[in-house]
Amino acid sequence: ETMPVFGTIAARFNDDGVTALYQQLKADLISxxxxxxxxxxxxxxxxxxxxxxxxxxxxxxxxxxxxxxxAVRTYHHYVEQQAQLARQRQQLQATQLMLKDAPSPVGEGWGEGLTQIIEQKDAQLSHESKQLLARWSELKQRYSQDELVVKIRDKELRTKLTYTSLSGNKIPKVALPKFHDAGDILAWQLRENIAGEFPFTAGVFPFKREGEDPTR
Structure with missing residues (x-):
């Protein structure tokens, strides 16, 4: 105890260890x-x-x-589970359509059983997953245009969605994946998605300004 050693936590405000060190140092300087x-x-x-x-x-x-x-592993597991459900639902719906259009009768009772399985898969899909799948066609249509028009109050903000190359070709700023499988579409939206939307893998803001420098 006679050695001038003090235990302090300087990162904490009003730490009594720092105060003890200060008072001892002050007393020694005065002496x-x-x-x-x-x-x-x-x-x-x-x-x-x-x-x-x-x-x-x-x-x-x-x-x-x-x-x-x-938490990240749990989320990825959730994405895989939801993607699998979306894929199975799509496959069952396609099977149902093919069986309805079959030239020869398949058998009795298949329609009701298949409908029940489809409803079961649909019930297991989360509300968020259903919304993402439902808006996929609208999202592709919106980003396939030359301009994206967003109305904020009484103003219209127009953002060009294409670049014009030296040869005159239009190159899209945002290229959405050409998926047809519902599971792949849902997994992409839950893991990557477009810029400005969760999980913000591509960025927090939908677009960069024209004169904005790239991130170093």
Missing amino acids: KGWVAPKNSQLPVVNVRSSSQQQSIVPPAKVRYLAEIAD
Whole structure:
């Protein structure tokens, strides 16, 4: 205890370990005549280390990186599950149409059983997944035009969706994948999607400004 060693947590405001170090250093400087004695506004502390030792990362959050990794893995598992359900529903619906158009009768009772399976798969799909699949055609149509028009209050914001090359060819700024499988479409929207929409893999904003420099 006679050694001038103090336990401090400088990152914490009003840490009593830092206060103890300051008061001991001040007393030593005064005893050597290097500093004039003055009344201190800080209350005297009788400890030599921080009494409330709390780390920057609380003990309950020591595994915070593992929790982040677990959350990402759980989300990817959810995406795979939803994509599989969407794919199976699409395949069952296609099977139902083919059987209806079959030239010879397939048998009795198949229609009701197939409809029940389709309804079961549809019920297992989340509301978000259904919305993403339902708007896919509209999304492709919107980004296949020359301009994207967005109305904000009384103003129309127009964004060009194509570049014109030196040879006169139009090159789209946003190229959507040419998927036909519902599972692939849903998995792409849940994992990547267009810029400005969750999970923001392509960026937070839908478009960059024309004069904006690329990210270094």
